[in-house]
Amino acid sequence: MSLTLDEARARAAVISDVSYAVDLDLTDPSADRFGCRTTVRFRASAPDTFLELTAATDLEVTLDGAPVDPAYDGRRLHLTGLDGAHELTVQARLPFVTDGEGLHRTVDPADGETYLGAYLGLDVAQRLFACFDQNDLKAPVTISVAADPSWTVLANGRAVSESGGHWEFAPTPPIPVALVCVVAGPWRSVRWEHAGLPFGWHARASLATELARDADELRAVTEACFDHYAEIFEEPYPFDSFDQVLVPGLNWGAQEQPGCVIYRDEMLPVGRVPEDLRLLRASVVAHEMAHMWFGDLVTMTWWEDSWLQESFADYLGYRVAEEAGGYVGALLGHEAGRKPAAYDADERRSTHPVAAHPEDVPDVAAAATIFDSISYAKGNSVLRQLVTWLGDETFLRGVNTYLTRHRFANATLADFVAALDEASDRDVRAWVEVWLRQSGFDTIRVERDGDVPVLHRDGVRPHRFRVTALDGTSTYVDLADDPVPLPQLAGLAVVPNSHGETFARIVLDEQSWDAVATGLSGIEDDLTRSVLWTMLFDQVQTRDLAPQDFLALVERHLPAERSPSLVSTIVTRTLGRVLPLRVPHESVAEAHALIAAACATPTDDPDLAQAFAGGLVATQSDPALLRGSLGSLTPALRWRAVRRLAEVGAADVELIEAERRRAPGLAADLGAAAALAARPTPAAKAEAWAVASDPAVGNRMFTAVLGGLWSAQQADLIAPYVDRYLREAPSWSERGAGFAQVVGQARPTLLLTDAQRALLHEQLAGELPTVLRRQWSDWADDLG
Known part of the structure; x- marks a missing residue:
């Protein structure tokens, strides 16, 4: 109802x-x-x-x-x-x-x-x-x-x-x-005053050491972002205090409750904080703080305008974390980690415009399905293109008109467009129609006229972006209907949209492709490399690049990658998207061995070492090497190694229980549950299923157990549970839209057989909860 x-x-x-x-x-x-x-x-x-x-x-x-x-x-x-x-x-x-x-x-x-x-x-x-x-x-x-x-x-x-x-x-x-928002418990707190207001960071008592460890950093990024927003927004901060609470069990990464933001407390890990998590955490702080204006001060009228909140917060989160917070490289998390998912989403049957019409969101259940990569990552990218096209000063002038005009009220796309239109002499309404009201994306192609690279656009949108040659030379380009030759880059391999200023697929000419294939890891600029890895992920998804050829590029270039964030992103997406959607289960062990070898890269950089270790413990099959690494790992990676030991049959109940008792807590209980579920025995799978299918199971335990249960290298063993998941998940999803999202995200992480695909499509032909239907429909589209 x-x-x-x-x-x-x-x-x-x-x-x-x-x-x-x-x-x-x-x-x-x-x-x-x-x-x-x-x-x-x-x-x-x-x-x-x-x-x-x-x-x-x-x-x-x-x-x-x-x-x-x-x-x-x-x-x-x-x-x-x-x-x-x-x-x-x-x-x-x-x-x-x-x-x-x-x-x-x-x-x-x-x-x-x-x-x-x-x-x-x-x-x-x-x-x-x-x-x-x-x-x-x-x-x-x-x-x-x-x-x-x-x-x-x-x-x-x-x-x-x-x-x-x-x-x-x-x-x-x-x-x-x-x-x-209300949160209650024996929180440990760090409190202070800034700009005449009370501020605080709060966490569970068992995380007091970690809160103290990161308190200076958390306070610094909070103040830097707050002061930056005070500078760019004419409307003052609209609430009487600003608390931030790291809470257990939150389904989302964070939520923007006015004056009392909540974050999932995995953002405060025990042990060394990975670089990619530090960058993400700063971006999320900036994101949620942006919501104090976009969403809390001014709120969408109905859910079709969720982008008016989420796209803005996502765009400002990465921008402000880097510009004001000093987190250089924050944008890599968007370009390499989140933008590929937006390209995937925009090619599915479920795609929708960034700004839908109200009638396209007939009820709140349907609204839950558009808090997705289009409303976040694509919307972020589109706003970045709008700023590039309009200029920052004009954009902020329009934004401030919008915020002041609708303070403590509700607004729509028309209200935002009216404010921008007043601020600019450009045709904002025409821009909105092609960028916000239409789904899909354009393609930017590189061709050659002799030695001269020529840019072509397949699509309908105006684009402004940077083009970078592999010798480091770059120039800005405006591309619309007419091709744009680049005589100043004659003879050079080039990368269009090299810093991700627009949202478009890129297709390289043969000369540029060959140069990238051989020299990707040698490109100096991190953002350009991230854009190229996104191109490669897209080509695997569209089947323009065979998975074995993609893995060969990983084997060649991952060991030489210098950005810890990019290492983590490449490994995560390869394991989470490429293998489950494109690699048959009989070939997964070989792919794991290739990734493990690529991650066995010696380095003196502790952040880089930690990023490689994450890939290594997820793919290493040698029990002796896994056991030998345990003492050097952070608690989170140590649990991932224990789970891998269990997956390859080298960790029994006693070992897992002893590991849990080393440092009891939520993370230990979840890590142990995942490891127990990973063991390659029928009894272990049956026990895991009993836990996951309990109607009272908590959201974190559910995710941990199914994450451990699924293993492409145990395809025959888990086949009955793939069928059971497809048949039983609809009833689990009746607990609510948020839990339905958790259920859909916990789907099997292996390439489905023909019979399993047939069952998936059979279920999609019947009655399903709205959110689960969206998740499974997308899964079916991704499988192709």
């Missing part, structure tokens, strides 16, 4: 002046349910409406001080007899969850401490309190919480009272209910 566009429009037309007071009773975190009392003040211009409240028990409702008994179907409270201003009070008990959608409960096995976090989002606010669960009924929210007096409790507003296990928080400005 997901809210439809028509229902949202009808309700927004008759409901106004909404505010909430939400009182949560979290004093018994070991119970099945928590108490919630919500007071909703609103004005109605029609007699009937409804609020959302999911899975409530012990329901008591009063309207304007009088008890009422509204119809309740487990999801909606239906009200009648309305006229004018009203005060509705809803008292209920709601379930704690372990799937990341609602008030999520985690018990940390490191110390037995309990942590609670309201992880909201699409159709999820109603799992915390009674509300009008739609974006364009923004409202002030006042939170109060009763909990263990020894805990720390945080919410969107600044705490105005803390006494005897009771916390009161200041009312927020108008915010969407999907972004309400």
